Amino acid sequence: MEKQTVKINVNGVDYEVEAGQNVLEACRKVGVEIPHFCYHENLSVVGNCRMCLVMTGMPARDRATGQVLQKADGTFEIAWAPKPAIACGTRVAENMHVITDSDEVRRCRESVLEFILLNHPLDCPICDKAGECRLQEYSHAFGSGKSRYVESKNVKPKKVNVANKIMLDAERCIQCSRCIRISREIGGKDIFGFTKRGSKTEISVYEGADNESNYLLNVVDCCPVGALTEKEFRFEMRTWFLKVTDSICAESSAGVNTRVWSREGKIYRITPRKNPFVNDAWMSDSGRYVYDRFEKGNRLESARIDSSPSDKGYAAQRCVEILKLGKVAIVANGWQTVEEQFLIGELAKACDAKVYMASHVDEDDGKLVSADRTPNLRGALVTGLISEYPKPDLKELAEKVRSGEVKTVLCFREDLIDLGFEPKDFKSANIIYCGALENDTSRDAKVCVPLRSEFEKEGMWINRQFRVQKFDRAVEAPKNSYCDCEFLVAVLREVSGASFETPSIKRVRKVMCEKIPALRGCENVGKLGVLIDGSAFAHIAFPETDAMHFKKDSREA
Amino acid sequence: MAIIVERRRLTWMERTYLPQIVSGLWITLKNLFKPKVTLEYPEQAPILPPGYRGAPTLVMDSAGREKCVSCQLCEFVCPPKAIKIVPGEISGNSEYAYIEKAPKEFEINMLRCIFCGYCEEACPEKAIVLQQEFSLNGRTRAEMIRNKKQLYEAGGVLPDKIKKWKKVKDTADLEGGSH
Numbered sequence A: 001m002e003k004q005t006v007k008i009n010v011n012g013v014d015y016e017v018e019a020g021q022n023v024l025e026a027c028r029k030v031g032v033e034i035p036h037f038c039y040h041e042n043l044s045v046v047g048n049c050r051m052c053l054v055m056t057g058m059p060a061r062d063r064a065t066g067q068v069l070q071k072a073d074g075t076f077e078i079a080w081a082p083k084p085a086i087a088c089g090t091r092v093a094e095n096m097h098v099i100t101d102s103d104e105v106r107r108c109r110e111s112v113l114e115f116i117l118l119n120h121p122l123d124c125p126i127c128d129k130a131g132e133c134r135l136q137e138y139s140h141a142f143g144s145g146k147s148r149y150v151e152s153k154n155v156k157p158k159k160v161n162v163a164n165k166i167m168l169d170a171e172r173c174i175q176c177s178r179c180i181r182i183s184r185e186i187g188g189k190d191i192f193g194f195t196k197r198g199s200k201t202e203i204s205v206y207e208g209a210d211n212e213s214n215y216l217l218n219v220v221d222c223c224p225v226g227a228l229t230e231k232e233f234r235f236e237m238r239t240w241f242l243k244v245t246d247s248i249c250a251e252s253s254a255g256v257n258t259r260v261w262s263r264e265g266k267i268y269r270i271t272p273r274k275n276p277f278v279n280d281a282w283m284s285d286s287g288r289y290v291y292d293r294f295e296k297g298n299r300l301e302s303a304r305i306d307s308s309p310s311d312k313g314y315a316a317q318r319c320v321e322i323l324k325l326g327k328v329a330i331v332a333n334g335w336q337t338v339e340e341q342f343l344i345g346e347l348a349k350a351c352d353a354k355v356y357m358a359s360h361v362d363e364d365d366g367k368l369v370s371a372d373r374t375p376n377l378r379g380a381l382v383t384g385l386i387s388e389y390p391k392p393d394l395k396e397l398a399e400k401v402r403s404g405e406v407k408t409v410l411c412f413r414e415d416l417i418d419l420g421f422e423p424k425d426f427k428s429a430n431i432i433y434c435g436a437l438e439n440d441t442s443r444d445a446k447v448c449v450p451l452r453s454e455f456e457k458e459g460m461w462i463n464r465q466f467r468v469q470k471f472d473r474a475v476e477a478p479k480n481s482y483c484d485c486e487f488l489v490a491v492l493r494e495v496s497g498a499s500f501e502t503p504s505i506k507r508v509r510k511v512m513c514e515k516i517p518a519l520r521g522c523e524n525v526g527k528l529g530v531l532i533d534g535s536a537f538a539h540i541a542f543p544e545t546d547a548m549h550f551k552k553d554s555r556e557a
Numbered sequence B: 001m002a003i004i005v006e007r008r009r010l011t012w013m014e015r016t017y018l019p020q021i022v023s024g025l026w027i028t029l030k031n032l033f034k035p036k037v038t039l040e041y042p043e044q045a046p047i048l049p050p051g052y053r054g055a056p057t058l059v060m061d062s063a064g065r066e067k068c069v070s071c072q073l074c075e076f077v078c079p080p081k082a083i084k085i086v087p088g089e090i091s092g093n094s095e096y097a098y099i100e101k102a103p104k105e106f107e108i109n110m111l112r113c114i115f116c117g118y119c120e121e122a123c124p125e126k127a128i129v130l131q132q133e134f135s136l137n138g139r140t141r142a143e144m145i146r147n148k149k150q151l152y153e154a155g156g157v158l159p160d161k162i163k164k165w166k167k168v169k170d171t172a173d174l175e176g177g178s179h
Ligand code: SF4
Pocket: B056, B074, B077, B078, B079, B080, B081, B082, B083, B108, B112, B113, B114, B115, B116, B117, B118, B119, B120, B130
């Protein structure tokens, strides 16, 4: 069906916009921002904050005939509505006129803010939301700057612990009801509700409510003020110090778009980033803490050869020597970027090795935590490392090591002991471990090469929809670690003789996109990612179930 | 574009330099008989005017409460990045628990501080104040970094005119307090 459009006029300028949307969205799309607290594009419209008041008008009609009155020059006589209307709750209509910048609209905004601020505690210095608070921003832009209120402010519950994840401060709440709608419409369960009436209305948590939802923290991101703040992030750092990096969640193959907030190399929090094709504006609570696994002091600090520390360059050299001995198997994984997987494919060809992988499958929540707990298993399929869905263990490879068919195992990140190897197998083969973390494999491996975590490198992952998405480097890597791509290129160059002239990831990506037909045009996938054709893998029984923006069969809802 | 400045040729008198030397000596001579304006520092201490910007310190209110709420605005505004704060929560059994936030650690690197007073200007709690101390020294770099304890020792008590936190507490104590 063709998209229907209507003509509207915003502040005297004519625009052609999609029909059926509300005035707020239509204005936003043509570049006119209308301030709002309660409206959220992914939630139902309630219109209770009144911040988005604008003047609207329609062409006047003749009372007798119902005819639209048109002037001689083709313009309309506009019958302005006698009072302002809320932009979020008003649909655009043909020839509608909207005014968002008149004195009257400005007065509306100022008065609404005065109302909202009446009982607001104004405790910005101790509020975690400061710096990203809509009330602050709008007060600054549209507020009057002074208060006429001399009575004492209402006292409401503060420091209320919600499900051990959130701190609720009811005094700061502006009654926008976003949290109520999120938990109802996204979480599927009512958790918050308003109690009392009038100026004493307060946001409360249902007593005895089951707050086990894994999507609770979305209310913190969407609360326009500091009424709901994250406990883990409470008083950790003010938001204006944090550097924001666009990233992708490593929790599962859902490929949730995220923002990583860091300062001086420390990650403070992860929040969702809007992508209307993947996660809308949401993410799971568990995904917000995936960086923890790299911060617990179990990093592989330096390269090791035969358990003694060494320079990373020597370790790479030693890898090359061992790989040249032949009978090689490579253990790849679904946390590696597509670029790394591509290089592993090349390396496997160069040393005539077979690539093994293990699956990491857990429960699918039907939303944004999918069954496959690795972010890039599809990448291994697209780059041709594997052709079937991997088994949950590496027993097959372990057998081959025992029978002497495989003499060298180049293992990335995975813990072989967990996946079917026994400690004695480490004697019968040369095990090389490359990864960011220590594990049982790294402790016994012949050579260990420290690599980077997904927050310390950039690259692309392919999610369950076969959408190629890219993430950036958020924090500096430890100085002794190798960039994964650099290491692979260095080894590949030695093993195969010919290879890329510079080990830059951009160069690798370019070569990869030229060589792999499915990835053509994916050199620059932009913020929203690029959907590629995954029909070649339709025969594979993937473990993911239908979920947000994902249908098992058609791949995208 | 280059600008060429025409230089005037000196007159004969000027080229002898004598008028200049004599007028310079005359100024020196006049000052010999004027009252002294210099001080015998460090034996004599200078009298500092009000509003003098000495070393930044942290101050307490008249009840001995630390005023800083670790909002980190001073850290943000400080041009040479001399301030480093680790924010923290006031423990639940403190009588000031309702203020919620206080610094866990607060450091000012006095080697970096340029005594600009921006921190004092930014502070919403009037907790950081540039006071009269101007002569700071130490034998190591580490000694020149003042921690929270040293900053409070240097700051002392500075009574508040506006008791905003007391007002918050009084309203809350009035059991729901309004209307
Ligand atoms: S006086 Fe200026 S330089 Fe010194 S700590 Fe304050 S803001 Fe920083």
